[in-house]
Amino acid sequence: MTSVNYKQVGLPDFGTPTVCPELSGGIYRARFDRLLAAKKAAGLDTLVVYADREHCANLHYLTGFDPRFEEALMVVADRRVPLILTGPENLGRAAAAAIEVEARVYPPFGLLGQDRTRTPPLADLLADAGVAAGARVGLIGWKYFTGQESRTPELWSELPAYIVETIRAVAGDGGRVVNANTLMMANETGLRAINEIDQLAQFEFAASQASEAIKRMLFGIRPGMSEYEAVGLMQLVGIPLSCHVMLSTGARAVGLSSPSGKAIEIGDAFTSAVGLWGALTSRAGWFVAGEEQLPEAARDYLDRLAKPYFACAAEWYATIGIGVTGGEMDALARRHLGDPFFNLILNPGHLIHLDEWMNTPVYPGSGERFQSGQAVQCDIIPAVGDPYFTTNIEDGIILLDERGRAAFREAHPEAWGRIEARRAFMDDALGIKLKPEVLPLSNMPAYLPPFILAPERALTLR
Incomplete structure (x- = not known):
């Protein structure tokens, strides 16, 4: 694919819903x-x-x-x-x-x-x-x-x-x-694998809230804050959680860890996630403003890890669609990140529901196909370890055929407007062209700032 760039990107305000759609x-x-x-x-x-x-x-x-x-x-x-x-x-x-x-x-x-x-x-x-x-x-x-x-x-x-x-x-x-x-x-036949339009609208509400929480934290965090203070920036509104709120830094930076009173210092590894019913947003990288603040052994972090990872995630978004098999998505990820250095530890993508991980059709050789009405998480985690730590750009999408899109647009026009704006941003600003049926739910759609103290700079294909 087109080479990956690291540059200033204007992340739009896609809007945050305040009323959650109801299920009748x-x-x-x-x-x-x-x-x-x-x-x-x-x-x-x-x-x-x-x-x-x-x-x-x-x-x-x-x-x-x-x-x-x-x-x-x-x-x-x-x-x-x-x-x-x-x-x-x-x-x-x-x-x-x-x-x-x-x-x-x-x-x-x-x-x-x-x-x-x-x-x-x-x-x-x-x-x-x-x-x-x-x-x-x-x-x-x-x-x-x-x-x-x-x-x-x-x-x-x-x-x-x-x-x-x-x-x-x-x-x-x-x-x-x-x-x-x-x-x-079950991935193809289970009752929860295919969602009603109103359920998908609830997931869009949750994804908007989860991603806005992570965005507020990323754009507000400062050196010297404690991990607790950083989580306070998220301003969570009380939607039921699908997992514990995660934030850990430095020697504590392990993916599933809850925050502590540790002060966050320049040069720390950094990871955080918010999971609500129907949505999860996660970002991971380094608590620095640029490569010069990275540990000496990881100064090539962008070229060695972040850029190859983003290229993989970008192709994941461009490839997934109705009728695509889980085996195709798995092979895509391993084509990009199959080197043992990247150490992929989870299936690169899964179905998401009220539980953060319902099931996954993404595994080697899978013939299970993605279907209209499914909610899918882009979840590609390279467990690289020292000295590079990791990177992560985790958010959800939904898949809807033409009829489903028309029904969603009619029933939930404000949510549909946010989805269309996210699709345009991914295409125009990031260079990721989605299939018509791929509807991003996050207010940070495919937005990966590898350096936490430079949240306005992100990876793109343009």
Whole structure:
């Protein structure tokens, strides 16, 4: 591709939405109907959906309810109102779910020390809700397994053992309890792989907020600030997080670390990320104003790491589209960054949803194709290590065919205006031409300032 340049770039104000689009009750009811159809097609009698604070995306997708502090379990059987079991603090929120449910307290799902003297047997609750002897029961949590891990991956479950053992005991020897997460999370056929227009608009809202938070921090940070003070610049507004807020510098600069009271000094390695439901923005580089402030051994950071990385990311954006296979995207990244020096540690791209990483069709030889309605994260991470540290330009896009784009434009014109402006910026300022179906969500679309103290200078193809 065209050689990469490092120069002054005017990052526009794309606007920040203040009202999050709502999902109607009809959307949730349609999702539940699709779940029932998927259950039937899989030959399952009953589904049991588990959630906790870290793993709530599947339950929230189906009901609009996510447990906080506690756990929850939803039992879905034919011709029955779904039962949600949760702890006492979440009972009211569960009862207010977006679909009709019966909500009941199961004290062991609550916090330690609360009264459990009236705890009904879990086996009785499950049986009353539709887990019958001899039933084929599908378990939905947050991951599924393959033949790479087990000869019988369908029998492996990530749910807590006491729940799985109780369900198996109720189903009995004539029943079968299997992992059913593919119904929700498979790349091409999972219910959460393809999103409604309003859900995608929610993701655009979250991405605008996450990227603006990182932008405020990048353009406001100064030497001597503590990591805590730098995160304070983000001005997060309270949208639920999909991961802990990350910021670490110097010897602490490890990708997933939370901020500390450490003072940020010129010459520090730097990494930060904000993940909200449906979006994540991350940037990494060096806390310097120019190459002369880099460690002596990394003075060729731009040519050795940052520019090849940006060339890869730019081609990633220009290549992805409806019908493109994950194998093509994987091969693209490895063509650019396959040298062991770059040490790619994750699949270069994945589906994003309420959870930061839902699944990924991007792996060597993958024939799985990207589809209209998917939300995709550009997530290419070179774990180079000393002395170069790393670089990162992580943001999300959505894919919509012509019909989907027309529907989005009509339903959410302000969000559509921001998307069009981002596309124009990537083309005009950065030299990245996107396919019509590729809609960037970040207010820092493909904007990579490798030196944090020069945030107005970025890498481009022009």
